[in-house]
Amino acid sequence: MPSIEIIKENIKNAIKNAVREKYSIDIKINIEKPPEGYGDFSYPLFDLVKFLRRDPADIGREIIDSIRLENIEKMEVSGNYLNFYVDYLSLSEEFIRNIWERGSEALNFEKKNIRVILEHTSANPTGPLHVGRGRNPIIGDTIGRILRKCGYDVETHYYVNDAGRQSAILVYGYKNIKLDVNEKKLDHMLVPYYQKANELMEKNPDIAKEVEKIMMDVEGGNEKIIMENREILGKVLDGIRETLSRINVRFDKFYWETELILNGSVKRVLELLKDEIKEEEGAYYIEVEVRGKKEKVFLIRKDGTSLYFTRDIAYHLVKSEMGDELIDVLGEDHKPHAEMLLQVLKKIKKDISIRTVFYSFVSLPEGRMSTRRGRVVYLDDLIDEAVDKAREEIIKRRSDLKEEEISSLAEKIGTGAVRFNILKIQSEKKLVFKWEEALNFEGDSSPFLQYSYARASSILRKESWKGNFSRNLLRDPSEISLVKNLLNYQEIILDSARELRPYKVAKYAVDLASSFNIFYSQCPVLRESEDIKQNRLGLVYAFRIVMGDLLETMGIEHPEEI
RNA sequence: GGGCUCGUGGCCUAGAUUGGACAAGGCACUGGCCUUCUAAGCCAGGGAUCGCGGGUUCAAAUCCCGCCGAGCCCGCCA
Numbered sequence: 001m002p003s004i005e006i007i008k009e010n011i012k013n014a015i016k017n018a019v020r021e022k023y024s025i026d027i028k029i030n031i032e033k034p035p036e037g038y039g040d041f042s043y044p045l046f047d048l049v050k051f052l053r054r055d056p057a058d059i060g061r062e063i064i065d066s067i068r069l070e071n072i073e074k075m076e077v078s079g080n081y082l083n084f085y086v087d088y089l090s091l092s093e094e095f096i097r098n099i100w101e102r103g104s105e106a107l108n109f110e111k112k113n114i115r116v117i118l119e120h121t122s123a124n125p126t127g128p129l130h131v132g133r134g135r136n137p138i139i140g141d142t143i144g145r146i147l148r149k150c151g152y153d154v155e156t157h158y159y160v161n162d163a164g165r166q167s168a169i170l171v172y173g174y175k176n177i178k179l180d181v182n183e184k185k186l187d188h189m190l191v192p193y194y195q196k197a198n199e200l201m202e203k204n205p206d207i208a209k210e211v212e213k214i215m216m217d218v219e220g221g222n223e224k225i226i227m228e229n230r231e232i233l234g235k236v237l238d239g240i241r242e243t244l245s246r247i248n249v250r251f252d253k254f255y256w257e258t259e260l261i262l263n264g265s266v267k268r269v270l271e272l273l274k275d276e277i278k279e280e281e282g283a284y285y286i287e288v289e290v291r292g293k294k295e296k297v298f299l300i301r302k303d304g305t306s307l308y309f310t311r312d313i314a315y316h317l318v319k320s321e322m323g324d325e326l327i328d329v330l331g332e333d334h335k336p337h338a339e340m341l342l343q344v345l346k347k348i349k350k351d352i353s354i355r356t357v358f359y360s361f362v363s364l365p366e367g368r369m370s371t372r373r374g375r376v377v378y379l380d381d382l383i384d385e386a387v388d389k390a391r392e393e394i395i396k397r398r399s400d401l402k403e404e405e406i407s408s409l410a411e412k413i414g415t416g417a418v419r420f421n422i423l424k425i426q427s428e429k430k431l432v433f434k435w436e437e438a439l440n441f442e443g444d445s446s447p448f449l450q451y452s453y454a455r456a457s458s459i460l461r462k463e464s465w466k467g468n469f470s471r472n473l474l475r476d477p478s479e480i481s482l483v484k485n486l487l488n489y490q491e492i493i494l495d496s497a498r499e500l501r502p503y504k505v506a507k508y509a510v511d512l513a514s515s516f517n518i519f520y521s522q523c524p525v526l527r528e529s530e531d532i533k534q535n536r537l538g539l540v541y542a543f544r545i546v547m548g549d550l551l552e553t554m555g556i557e558h559p560e561e562i
Numbered sequence: 563g564g565g566c567u568c569g570u571g572g573c574c575u576a577g578a579u580u581g582g583a584c585a586a587g588g589c590a591c592u593g594g595c596c597u598u599c600u601a602a603g604c605c606a607g608g609g610a611u612c613g614c615g616g617g618u619u620c621a622a623a624u625c626c627c628g629c630c631g632a633g634c635c636c637g638c639c640a
Contacts, residue, residue: 166639291566298637334635336634443602463599527599
């Protein structure tokens with residue numbers, strides 16, 4: 001089956017050739033998407049009108065007469081545009097047959113044999129995740145799912161910062177302070193120790209020295225200390241993992257920063273860069289050019305210890321040996337860091353490929369989230385609220401469910417809403433967190449998608465489709481519009497993967513669900529005569545497969561009934 | 563002060579990579595639709611000088627310049 005993209009390419013080439021032959025000119029052909037009612041692709045004739053000084057209707061006619069295209073059912077001139085109508089109906093027969101034969105497998109792309117190391121989240125293991133950086137795991141995980149669909153071998157990484165000052169403070173606090181903490185979830189449980197240690201440190205320079213000592217031990221590769229620290233930090237990490245797992249985010253690998261010290265990767269970086277390293281007052285740096293400006297990047301402090309940046313170079317070098325392409329999902333504050341990092345890495349490995357997805361922080365109406373000022377919404381709280389809201393909504397509509405069924409459904413709906421409401425917005429756009437929007441279950445929200453899926457499932461539970469589908473039995477415009485939308489799925493996935501913009505998938509999901517809901521309201525299925533019924537069941541079947549696949553790609557559950 | 567990003571109806575978002583046909587959705591608002599496959603839905607309606615000012619072009623939300631406003635960054639922190 002030719003993809004929509006290929007059909008577009010064919011149109012473009014056909015016009016280009018026709019114009020070259022008929023008018024002996026070589027011009028750039030720009031094919032665009034016209035508004036509703038003007039076909040599926042269009043070519044503006046302005047350039048030719050201007051060049052030939054002739055009526056667009058005549059030019060259009062001449063082009064139409066001289067080209068032949070497959071999968072195009074109609075071409076016509078309208079004003080200054082040449083419009084093409086794609087023969088979606090014959091494409092639809094093949095598409096739906098594929099789905100009948102192979103199920104959701106029909107929607108995947110061939111294996112590419114390209115290994116992608118996708119790093120995301122990587123929050124410091126010193127406390128629970130909050131919504132401020134909450135976009136990271138959701139965007140990162142969804143990108144991973146999209147790339148897998150496209151045939152990449154994806155390995156997701158969480159880089160655990162156990163070498164910095166913050167980690168040392170938490171470790172000190174947990175080891176030395178006695179507190180009565182009434183909290184089961186591990187990431188929340190350790191917060192008071194961290195806070196108390198920070199407080200003591202400000203007042204007492206001796207404690208600051210103790211913390212310093214931990215850092216030096218870690219830096220020096222003291223394996224015993226490093227492992228002890230990992231045990232404590234690992235508790236917080238377990239809490240973080242528990243939160244993430246609730247919203248379907250899981251990692252293939254947790255890479256501990258201190259591993260780079262223990263396995264000599266940091267030393268190796270310094271060795272590889274030794275010709276470029278310069279000295280200043282006992283500290284060492286190299287120079288890189290970013291945006292035409294020379295920047296000093298320090299690698300070794302004057303006390304001989306390495307910096308986060310140094311270890312990050314080492315980490316990326318290690319990753320580049322594990323995979324062919326690297327992708328990092330980072331907060332906007334890391335932008336300059338990432339630019340410099342890439343420049344340094346290029347000095348070591350010319351052809352290194354790193355793509356970075358940046359997102360801006362989620363803030364509160366009162367301003368930036370800040371744990372210190374207590375102005376913060378934890379991801380756990382957002383998830384809990386969303387699940388509670390989902391429960392209320394379920395109870396409003398369903399009196400037939402048992403308690404466990406309600407709980408399980410509420411979890412699926414609530415967590416889906418959390419993912420979707422973050423996912424649907426372009427990552428570089430700033431986002432102000434408002435409860436009423438975060439808990440929106442209507443319009444472009446995940447319950448809207450899950451609802452359309454459940455409706456389709458419900459029809460198919462009552463009667464099954466036997467696999468027959470014919471374009472000739474499509475009657476209603478809403479059926480055709482649904483078919484068109486279904487056919488766009490793979491193009492959207494590719495587009496979204498190419499640009500690393502998962503919100504495009506989210507937008508498409510709303511369009512698709514919407515076209516199904518319109519179909520649902522316009523076209524009865526079960527009440528129809530046998531042949532129409534079977535045909536419509538085919539549409540419902542295909543929609544259910546595609547929507548299920550879409551929701552999975554976004555990490556959202558798709559219950560059979562809601 | 564310098565750099566990066568963003569600015570689209572009352573609110574939120576798409577459209578910007580490739581300039582094109584009346585700027586597209588959602589929330590909120592007004593009115594209609596459950597004896598028919600799940601009303602978390604569907605239909606209809608009002609509501610936008612696309613931050614402001616210039617420029618390029620037959621054509622600008624989109625490209626260029628300037629300004630204003632918001633966020634982020636400018637450590638031998640992470």
